[in-house]
Amino acid sequence: MTLLTYRSAVARGIAQEMRRDPNVVFFGEDVAAAGGVFKTTVGLLEEFGPDRVRDTPISEQAILGAAMGAAMTGLRPIAEIMYSDFFAVCWDLVANEIAKSRYMSDGQVSFPLVIQCGNGAGLRFGAQHSQSIENWAMAIPGLKVVAPATAADVVGLMAAAVRDDDPVIFFNHKALYASKEEVPDGEIVDRLGRAVVRREGGDATVVALAAMVPRALAAAERLSSEQGIECAVVDVRSLVPLDTTTILAEVAKTGRLFTVEENPRLCGWGAEIVSIATEECWASLTGAPVRITTPHIPLPSADSLEDLAIPSVDRIVDTVSTALSR
Amino acid sequence: MFTDATHTPAGTDDDEAISTEIALAMYRTMSTARKFEKRAYDLFLQNLVKGTTHLGIGQEAVAAGVAAAMRKDDYSFITYRGHNHLIARGTPLPPLMAELLGRDNGLMHGKGGSMHLIDVERGILGSYAIIGAQLVIANGAAWSAQYRGSGQVTVCFFGDGATNIGAFHEALNFAVIWKLPVVFVCENNLYMEYTRIDGVTAVAHPAADRASAYNLPSILIDGNDPDEVYLTAKRAVDQARAGGGPSLIEAVTYRHGGHSRADPAKYRDPEEVRDWLTRDPLPAYRSRLVASGVREAVLDAIDAEIITQVDEATEQAKAGAWPRPERLHTNVWSDGGATWRN
Numbered sequence: 001m002t003l004l005t006y007r008s009a010v011a012r013g014i015a016q017e018m019r020r021d022p023n024v025v026f027f028g029e030d031v032a033a034a035g036g037v038f039k040t041t042v043g044l045l046e047e048f049g050p051d052r053v054r055d056t057p058i059s060e061q062a063i064l065g066a067a068m069g070a071a072m073t074g075l076r077p078i079a080e081i082m083y084s085d086f087f088a089v090c091w092d093l094v095a096n097e098i099a100k101s102r103y104m105s106d107g108q109v110s111f112p113l114v115i116q117c118g119n120g121a122g123l124r125f126g127a128q129h130s131q132s133i134e135n136w137a138m139a140i141p142g143l144k145v146v147a148p149a150t151a152a153d154v155v156g157l158m159a160a161a162v163r164d165d166d167p168v169i170f171f172n173h174k175a176l177y178a179s180k181e182e183v184p185d186g187e188i189v190d191r192l193g194r195a196v197v198r199r200e201g202g203d204a205t206v207v208a209l210a211a212m213v214p215r216a217l218a219a220a221e222r223l224s225s226e227q228g229i230e231c232a233v234v235d236v237r238s239l240v241p242l243d244t245t246t247i248l249a250e251v252a253k254t255g256r257l258f259t260v261e262e263n264p265r266l267c268g269w270g271a272e273i274v275s276i277a278t279e280e281c282w283a284s285l286t287g288a289p290v291r292i293t294t295p296h297i298p299l300p301s302a303d304s305l306e307d308l309a310i311p312s313v314d315r316i317v318d319t320v321s322t323a324l325s326r
Numbered sequence: 327m328f329t330d331a332t333h334t335p336a337g338t339d340d341d342e343a344i345s346t347e348i349a350l351a352m353y354r355t356m357s358t359a360r361k362f363e364k365r366a367y368d369l370f371l372q373n374l375v376k377g378t379t380h381l382g383i384g385q386e387a388v389a390a391g392v393a394a395a396m397r398k399d400d401y402s403f404i405t406y407r408g409h410n411h412l413i414a415r416g417t418p419l420p421p422l423m424a425e426l427l428g429r430d431n432g433l434m435h436g437k438g439g440s441m442h443l444i445d446v447e448r449g450i451l452g453s454y455a456i457i458g459a460q461l462v463i464a465n466g467a468a469w470s471a472q473y474r475g476s477g478q479v480t481v482c483f484f485g486d487g488a489t490n491i492g493a494f495h496e497a498l499n500f501a502v503i504w505k506l507p508v509v510f511v512c513e514n515n516l517y518m519e520y521t522r523i524d525g526v527t528a529v530a531h532p533a534a535d536r537a538s539a540y541n542l543p544s545i546l547i548d549g550n551d552p553d554e555v556y557l558t559a560k561r562a563v564d565q566a567r568a569g570g571g572p573s574l575i576e577a578v579t580y581r582h583g584g585h586s587r588a589d590p591a592k593y594r595d596p597e598e599v600r601d602w603l604t605r606d607p608l609p610a611y612r613s614r615l616v617a618s619g620v621r622e623a624v625l626d627a628i629d630a631e632i633i634t635q636v637d638e639a640t641e642q643a644k645a646g647a648w649p650r651p652e653r654l655h656t657n658v659w660s661d662g663g664a665t666w667r668n
């Protein structure tokens with residue numbers, strides 16, 4: 001075991017796959033010589049050299065185009081879009097080209113590529129550098145969508161993403177970069193489409209993703225110690241494919257579903273999970289599912305405002321206990 | 327020869343003679359593309375080709391000349407106006423026609439249609455219907471070939487309209503700094519959809535005039551002359567294969583018909599159209615071949631053979647079944663299916 005930050009887990013995951021497969025290449029803005037603007041890719045250039053680890057110009061379309069063309073001709077590229085917000089300037093490549101070309105060609109070509117990015121709020125960057133955009137990606141058929149909450153998951157899910165023959169959008173969470181945990185040594189290989197129950201509990205099921213997972217866990221601890229309410233916490237980890245088996249099994253056990261997400265209120269992934277649960281395990285629900293989200297606003301920058309916008313431990317505790325006491 | 331004082335006229339100092347074999351192959355490509363697309367248009371008017379088609383009638387010399395300069399395993403990236411590029415690289419006509427008719431025996435079993443043709447077996451890595459996308463994607467294929475040391479060259483075709491979209495500029499800069507084995511070919515047919523390119527572009531030659539901004543030589547050629555296209559493309563392809571990096575070629579040509587479907591193209595000056603029709607590459611090349619000693623009978627035989635092929639392709643396409651309903655849910659993912667949850 002090694003104490004590893006989420007930040008260093010990014011480089012470790014990429015390096016693990018690059019060591020294994022010479023067809024894995026990695027590129028993006030400031031990722032090589034500088035080691036990433038968040039120091040997430042330090043050491044990769046030194047180990048793998050400039051043929052495999054490359055700095056690019058500020059050309060998001062060119063970056064994703066290169067990833068797509070390389071993937072369809074034998075490489076397994078990992079491309080970085082520095083902040084997920086910047087997907088907006090290369091969305092054609094994601095939504096029209098990479099996602100659809102396998103289907104349109106009826107399987108003549110595959111896209112074994114990973115696009116990783118820094119996603120989410122918490123660093124006071126304001127509305128254009130703090131968004132959670134997993135729901136944009138999730139809405140497009142043909143993309144797999146992954147968002148790890150722990151350092152071990154960053155490594156293991158990156159391995160799974162790189163080895164997958166389909167395009168994976170990999171959302172690292174910026175607010176988690178400094179978090180640390182003990183991570184097993186050696187190769188870690190996880191599997192896409194598997195949610196993990198991080199905490200057992202019989203009173204309510206809280207479904208969370210990325211930076212909302214530690215908050216949901218902290219809220220569950222407080223609900224338990226202060227009010228005797230026991231919450232199961234499910235870390236979704238992968239939105240596409242979605243592990244509805246694990247999620248619905250937990251909901252069926254507790255009868256109550258809460259989703260915690262950073263997405264703005266409208267059309268977040270929590271709505272999809274609530275919809276699936278109401279359609280498919282209506283009989284086990286003992287109360288209305290509740291979504292805990294960011295309001296439908298662009299994100300503000302000031303500490304106090306951003307904290308108010310993003311679901312906090314307090315808000316999760318209050319929402320769950322109020323709903324359960326009704 | 328299409329010349330302009332400010333640009334490098336291509337092919338002039340070339341002592342390489344074009345063999346009869348290559349010349350006849352280019353003639354065959356142009357004639358096949360012409361007859362195939364005329365048939366596709368008839369089928370469109372009969373409501374058998376649905377949606378939309380973008381014909382390259384009048385522009386065949388570009389596809390024919392460039393393809394003749396390519397190796398079998400090289401890659402082509404093309405646009406929605408791409409029938410002639412597939413034909414130039416040897417895609418058989420029946421699945422091509424069947425795809426236009428949306429049949430199960432189509433090249434992509436009816437999932438792509440005219441705008442999204444792809445034939446990986448023959449190096450056609452996609453027809454792109456979002457303007458300019460293929461330029462950045464072509465770079466990736468070129469990079470992969472460079473990385474794998476395969477010696478393959480990527481050729482990327484695009485229209486004059488694409489030169490005003492961001493991806494064009496990102497792609498050229500990227501290709502140059504990574505010294506990629508890619509050849510960008512702008513088919514300048516003077517029009518975007520319904521608007522003349524010179525009315526909305528800061529420079530007269532939308533690709534050639536911008537080459538210097540990417541540290542590339544300016545190459546402007548007569549896109550209606552397959553020999554000139556071939557010789558220019560050959561140089562660019564050879565340079566790319568030898569590790570000499572990318573090229574940007576602007577080939578000036580003209581589409582005889584409208585942009586798509588039944589567009590009557592009324593926005594064009596009739597005199598301009600008449601003038602360009604006199605420069606139709608197909609009869610012009612035929613005359614050149616005959617003047618150089620090719621017997622008319624040889625060309626007639628090629629044409630007759632092509633007509634038979636187009637007829638057969640049409641019959642096979644019309645006889646094709648509609649795609650099986652299961653196809654709706656296949657090949658979203660690499661496991662062949664469309665499942666997004668467990």
Ligand SMILES: Cc1ncc(C[n+]2csc(CCOP(=O)(O)OP(=O)(O)O)c2C)c(N)n1
Nearest residue numbers: 407455456457485486487488515517518519
């Ligand atoms: C990004 C984008 N904007 C607009 C369109 C609509 N559109 C389709 S074809 C076309 C004209 C393109 O002209 P050009 O690049 O010169 O190619 P040509 O059709 O002449 O071969 C336009 C505007 C599109 N497909 N994609």
